Amino acid sequence: MQDRRTFLNQLPALVGLLMNVPTLAQSAADRLTAKKSIILRSSWQTENIGDIGHTPGVLSLLEKYLPDVDVRLWPMNVGNGVEDMLRKRFPNVPLIQSPDEIQKAFNECEFLLHGSGPSLVARKDVERWVNETGKSYGIYGITFPGVYGFAEDRGKINPVDIELLSKAKFAYFRDSVSLKFARQHGVTCPIMEFCPDGAFAVDVRNDAAADAFLREHNLETGKFLCAIPQYRFSPWWELPQKKQAPNEAKRAYNEKMKEQDNAPIREAIIAVVRQTPMKVLLVPENETQVRIGKEMLYDPLPDDVKANVVWRDHYWLTDEAVSTYIRSAGLFGLEMHSPIMCIAQGIPAIVCRFEEQTSKGYMWRDVGLDDWLFDMDTPGDVAKIVPTVLALAKDPKTAKAKVAKARTFVEQRQRETMGVLKKALHA
Structure with missing residues (x-):
């Protein structure tokens, strides 16, 4: 009798729970299918067409392989006409530069992607992302440690870099020497591979x-x-x-x-x-x-x-x-x-x-x-x-055949690495 009475008392709650199952399931489905948002941290300086080129290169890869992802560019420097060039090619990519815009992106975006560069250029910004959001991030095509200097300087490592690279969802290095160096010096990221520099995908034209x-x-x-x-x-x-x-x-x-x-x-x-x-x-x-x-x-x-x-x-x-x-x-x-x-x-x-x-x-x-x-x-x-x-x-014909072979390999790696990013976004 006591068990029956307990059951009857709990029955309304059980009925309510069962009625909510479709809603809960739909909510979970909505979260899985909702448009993902990422921040691309890039655009290091404007006095070098290569440093400028990293950004449109990675943006074109995101446009091609992750067309349903909302991308926001967080640039370090887009002066000297670079901002106009980027807006012309990528009119739907907002540039976040003010403190309010950056904070809003931190709140709304699921992932931070550190773009190609000569080193972990935006170390402090990746640290900030980790400390303020706890959300996932990845490193896309850097040299490591990337110290431009005399021989005695080139092996110097910031220990923060080791920690940040290790905790990333993926750490892609734009040359095999950097990849080997990272492994030898304690980077333990679950996905560590070679990835062509983002500028290999640049397609801006004038x-x-x-x-x-x-x-x-x-x-x-x-x-x-x-x-x-x-x-x-x-x-x-x-x-x-x-x-x-x-x-x-x-x-x-x-x-x-x-x-x-x-x-x-x-x-x-x-x-x-x-x-x-x-x-x-x-x-x-x-x-x-x-x-x-x-x-x-x-x-x-x-x-x-x-x-x-x-x-x-x-x-x-x-x-x-x-x-x-x-x-x-x-x-x-x-x-x-x-x-x-x-x-x-x-x-x-x-x-x-x-x-x-x-x-x-x-x-x-x-x-x-x-x-x-x-x-x-x-x-x-x-x-x-x-x-x-x-x-x-x-013999330009032979030279171009050599280029075509290299491009095929580069494009394969671009496709594979963007696939890894897509998985990380939907994990």
Whole structure:
């Protein structure tokens, strides 16, 4: 009798619970199918078309592989026309910059994605995300530890980086050397793999600006190569907006090494002009290289070669650079991201590197382009630069076939890594 009485007393609650089952189930389904929102932390600086290129590259991947995800860009710097360029290409991606916008995104977004970069650039912002929200995050295509400096500086690690990388849903490194370094130094993230730099997906364009410049300088599509100079350390102190005091040690080292590094590029320019119908366009990847290009590549050229070489005397943005590279027959020089943007468009590109630039250059080996990767401190590598550039100029068909193979691998990794992000969002 007591059991019957207890049952009757509990019956209304049981009936109510059963009636709510469909609602609870629907609520759970709604949570699973609700549009996900993520923050992309990216856009590190605007004086370098490569650093600019990370952002539209990753945004284009998100647009392609996660079209139903709400993406909000949290940029570090979008001045100098970069914001307009991004808004034109991605009109539906809001830029969150004010404290209120950032806080609102922290409240509403499920995931933070740290974009490609030279290191864990936004360490403090990832820490803030973890401390304030406790939500998931991932790292997409960085060099690690990414210290630009002398030999004694390059192995230095911030212990916070180890912790943040380990607790991420995934930690993707843009070169295998960084991946190995992370494993050796205690990073224990459940998914740690190679992932191509986000700039491999860049597709911003400014065809009108590129065509106007090429017409002005009598450069025809497919009949010129691009070349890029560089010092061991970018002399950022030359740019007023950077507000940096000169680094005398780095300046002295630049002076010591600049001829060794740029002379082989200059020799390749001479060989191309004298042995092929190609012209050469000297371009900057960062703003300091406008001056360096004139000093190290253009001014020392013989007069007969100068007549077929164009020095670009002002900086540009990523969209015009991409449109120019597409119209070229290829690129060579002492930088990384212009070659990346070339490969993204099917254009051959040769990378010449040195240790002071970190390990990022090894991504050329990782994507199958090791025949086009040269170390400026290895005499055997330096000796191959001129013949390799000439081969590219003389046989563009073979060069483009090599690019196509690398692109196929890059696109496979892009698809796979975006798939991992999608799973993390719906976990």
